[in-house]
Amino acid sequence: MSGIQFKNVSKLYQQGENQVLALDEISLTVEQGEFIAVIGPSGSGKSTFLAIAGALLHPSKGEVILNGKNLNELKPKDLAQLRLEEIGFILQTSNLVPYLNVLEQLLVVKRMAGKLAKADKEYAKELLQSLGLAAKLGKLPEQLSGGERQRTAIARAFMNNPSIILADEPTASLDSKRAHEVVQLIANEAKTRNKAAIMVTHDERMLEYCDKVYQMEDGRLKHDDSNSYEKLKAISTKG
Amino acid sequence: MFLAIKELKHGKLRFLMIGVITVLIAWLVFILSGLGNGLSTLSAATFKNMDANYVTFEDGSRASMSRSLLSELLAEKLESQPNVSAASAMGATMGTVLNNSDSETNEKVDIAILGITPDSFLEPNVFDGKPLQANKPLEVIANETLKKKGFKIGDTLKIEGSLEKMKIVGFVKNETYNHLPAIFTTLDKWRSIQFAAPGSNKGIEKPVNAIMLQGENIDSEKLNQLFKNTETVTKSTAVQGMPGYKEENGTIMMMLAFLLAISAFVLGVFFYVLTLQKSNQFGILKAIGASNRFLGRAIVSQVFLLSFISIAAGILLTYGTALILPDEMPFSLDLKLVILYALLLLVISILSSLVSVRKITKIDPLQAIGRME
Ligand SMILES: Nc1ncnc2c1ncn2[C@@H]1O[C@H](COP(=O)(O)OP(=O)(O)O)[C@@H](O)[C@H]1O
Ligand SMILES: [Mg+2]
Numbered sequence: 001m002s003g004i005q006f007k008n009v010s011k012l013y014q015q016g017e018n019q020v021l022a023l024d025e026i027s028l029t030v031e032q033g034e035f036i037a038v039i040g041p042s043g044s045g046k047s048t049f050l051a052i053a054g055a056l057l058h059p060s061k062g063e064v065i066l067n068g069k070n071l072n073e074l075k076p077k078d079l080a081q082l083r084l085e086e087i088g089f090i091l092q093t094s095n096l097v098p099y100l101n102v103l104e105q106l107l108v109v110k111r112m113a114g115k116l117a118k119a120d121k122e123y124a125k126e127l128l129q130s131l132g133l134a135a136k137l138g139k140l141p142e143q144l145s146g147g148e149r150q151r152t153a154i155a156r157a158f159m160n161n162p163s164i165i166l167a168d169e170p171t172a173s174l175d176s177k178r179a180h181e182v183v184q185l186i187a188n189e190a191k192t193r194n195k196a197a198i199m200v201t202h203d204e205r206m207l208e209y210c211d212k213v214y215q216m217e218d219g220r221l222k223h224d225d226s227n228s229y230e231k232l233k234a235i236s237t238k239g
Numbered sequence: 240m241f242l243a244i245k246e247l248k249h250g251k252l253r254f255l256m257i258g259v260i261t262v263l264i265a266w267l268v269f270i271l272s273g274l275g276n277g278l279s280t281l282s283a284a285t286f287k288n289m290d291a292n293y294v295t296f297e298d299g300s301r302a303s304m305s306r307s308l309l310s311e312l313l314a315e316k317l318e319s320q321p322n323v324s325a326a327s328a329m330g331a332t333m334g335t336v337l338n339n340s341d342s343e344t345n346e347k348v349d350i351a352i353l354g355i356t357p358d359s360f361l362e363p364n365v366f367d368g369k370p371l372q373a374n375k376p377l378e379v380i381a382n383e384t385l386k387k388k389g390f391k392i393g394d395t396l397k398i399e400g401s402l403e404k405m406k407i408v409g410f411v412k413n414e415t416y417n418h419l420p421a422i423f424t425t426l427d428k429w430r431s432i433q434f435a436a437p438g439s440n441k442g443i444e445k446p447v448n449a450i451m452l453q454g455e456n457i458d459s460e461k462l463n464q465l466f467k468n469t470e471t472v473t474k475s476t477a478v479q480g481m482p483g484y485k486e487e488n489g490t491i492m493m494m495l496a497f498l499l500a501i502s503a504f505v506l507g508v509f510f511y512v513l514t515l516q517k518s519n520q521f522g523i524l525k526a527i528g529a530s531n532r533f534l535g536r537a538i539v540s541q542v543f544l545l546s547f548i549s550i551a552a553g554i555l556l557t558y559g560t561a562l563i564l565p566d567e568m569p570f571s572l573d574l575k576l577v578i579l580y581a582l583l584l585l586v587i588s589i590l591s592s593l594v595s596v597r598k599i600t601k602i603d604p605l606q607a608i609g610r611m612e
Contacts (some may be wrong), residue, residue, distance in 0.1 A: 097523070099245050
């Protein structure tokens with residue numbers, strides 16, 4: 001079974017005397033080719049959810065199945081391998097390596113996996129070109145605008161051709177034109193290359209690109225049918 | 240290696256500073272080792288150079304020439320023992336000489352007078368002039384130090400406290416004994432200087448200080464039993480018994496040990512601080528799938544490169560320093576020692592970076608994603 005599946009996942013943070021139930025019995029399936037959004041107020045558990053989906057955090061209860069693998073059963077080393085091969089993380093701002101140029105940001109991912117082949121270089125260039133960065137290959141992060149940086153990060157997330165794409169507020173630092181472009185890119189990648197994509201966002205304007213919208217509140221996940229875009233979409237596909 | 244080199248190029252100033260510190264440490268290490276080597280040469284070069292494997296002293300002398308008195312007749316008996324291929328006696332005494340031929344320079348020079356059998360394995364090769372001859376007891380060969388002090392072949396020497404004049408017939412290289420330049424003479428001549436006072440030979444027939452033995456695997460225990468009142472030790476023990484040798488070496492070694500320990504600590508702290516500064520970056524790399532091994536390798540290879548270049552620069556500086564040091568300074572670089580300390584420094588800096596590698600394994604990739612907005 002491919003895609004990602006949450007089965008009754010809970011996360012309890014222990015902070016001194018206090019316990020915070022950050023996730024409360026979450027169940028959810030994201031199929032390949034599906035792009036979903038998770039929205040919700042600050043502190044509702046969105047990042048925790050994404051961290052668990054990305055094999056960075058262990059759930060306190062329940063299990064996560066990623067491309068048929070139960071994450072609870074993997075060793076830390078295998079989890080790193082899985083992140084490298086099957087997950088493309090698009091993090092918030094300034095998450096590029098400061099001393100690598102745009103092209104190298106992508107190539108380092110290949111180096112982590114082992115050897116760098118000539119074909120990888122070509123692929124990275126193509127990817128960057130398709131994201132409108134062809135002229136920026138040799139630039140360092142400090143020489144790029146916010147949008148260019150974010151697009152580089154996206155290209156990096158796509159570099160290993162992962163089957164799952166996770167994005168944590170990818171538009172937080174972008175103006176609305178760039179924000180649309182970026183989310184469109186993710187949606188496009190999920191559709192055309194058949195990937196499961198999850199985006200955590202505050203930004204209501206971006207929901208039009210998503211197949212489903214979930215609302216996170218106090219650690220509980222609700223499918224939000226009230227979302228107008230989804231309805232519109234449903235109608236338009238029916239009609 | 241890729242990340243390592245990229246980062247070195249990007250953060251030039253930062254790495255330059257660490258590099259300079261490493262260069263200075265390496266420089267100091269090599270200078271100290273050169274000094275140590277120079278001092279031990281000065282104190283025992285003749286012993287170190289001589290082609291012998293064991294030395295027989297008087298029992299109780301604790302491997303010291305100056306405390307030992309034996310009869311030269313013993314040499315023949317020792318030579319007939321199993322595994323002993325040759326035995327030859329030596330006597331040593333300290334003295335002061337005056338150049339008698341040159342009336343302008345009447346500077347006195349401290350020397351070590353070594354009595355040996357001409358043409359034995361104890362006689363060093365002359366690089367200038369002629370060797371000793373048994374039938375010419377008034378001829379000596381001298382270390383090149385005397386040449387530098389203005390002595391020439393054919394010059395006559397006056398030894399203080401002795402009426403006899405001797406003639407320099409040859410010069411030898413790198414023969415110093417008890418921190419003094421050595422002059423070699425026959426055993427008989429040496430005896431006439433050393434035992435000028437009646438009774439100072441304690442009634443021993445043909446006295447000498449020690450007998451050097453050639454031969455592998457000599458059973459010194461057996462020799463000690465066989466020849467009462469003797470004690471046979473290895474050459475290296477005899478070198479240790481040279482006056483001041485152990486003390487000087489010990490001092491230098493202690494300084495080196497401290498220096499190496501301090502450098503391990505200083506470099507370790509530097510690398511650690513660098514790593515701490517980058518912990519967010521490592522978190523990001525881990526989040527996108529970098530293994531601890533990949534990141535650890537990046538750090539270690541970076542430290543390796545940096546140390547390698549710095550140590551090489553330190554070696555160059557040291558050889559440069561050796562050129563401008565004054566001649567009298569007991570400084571001599573031994574290539575083997577330089578390589579040894581270079582490797583030791585390299586190992587130390589890499590070990591000190593392992594603290595940072597440990598830190599990396601502890602970095603939580605979670606910190607890369609904005610968990611707590
Ligand atoms: N490491 C942690 N230790 C304790 N509590 C945490 C930790 N991380 C998050 N929390 C708490 O869990 C809840 C959910 O946090 P988070 O997943 O960051 O929400 P969001 O991303 O929606 O803002 C919050 O109440 C937060 O304070
Ligand atoms: Mg968050």
